Amino acid sequence: MTKAKARHILVETEAECLALKQQINDFETFDQLAREYSLCPSGRVGGDLGIFGPGKMVPExxxxxxxxxxxxxxxxxxxxxxxxxxxxxxxK
Incomplete structure (x- = not known):
């Protein structure tokens, strides 16, 4: 079974999401922005969701x-x- 590892940043609006995307240029920046702006509890760890398989997250x-x-x-x-x-x- 395929497994993936990902990080994410969750915000309320598309505009906010686009503005953050413009700021991201490396892993360090993503980590910092996730800690500062993400509404998900994973934001405390830089948006790290760990390793997961299909069906563990929403379909989108x-x-x-x-x-x-x-x-x-x-x-x-x-x-x-x-x-x-x-x-x-x-x-993988």
Whole structure:
């Protein structure tokens, strides 16, 4: 079964998500912005969601994590929780 490792930042609006995406240029910046702005409890650890398989996240999230390019920041991704920036760090 495929597993992925990802980080994310969750915010309320698409505009806020786009503004944060403009600021991200490396892992360190993503980590800092997640700690400062993410509404998800994972923000306390730089948005780190750990390792997970398909079906553990909402479908919109899974679609990105298991199909898009590793090492890039994807988003804004709308879900019922808000808007996400997703950084896929590994997939096996």
């Amino acid at each position: 999230f899974d679609q990105i994590v298991f199909n898009e390019t590793i090492g890039e920041v994807h988003g804004p991704i709308p879900t019922q929780f808000g808007y996400h920036l997703i950084w896929i760090t590994d997939r």
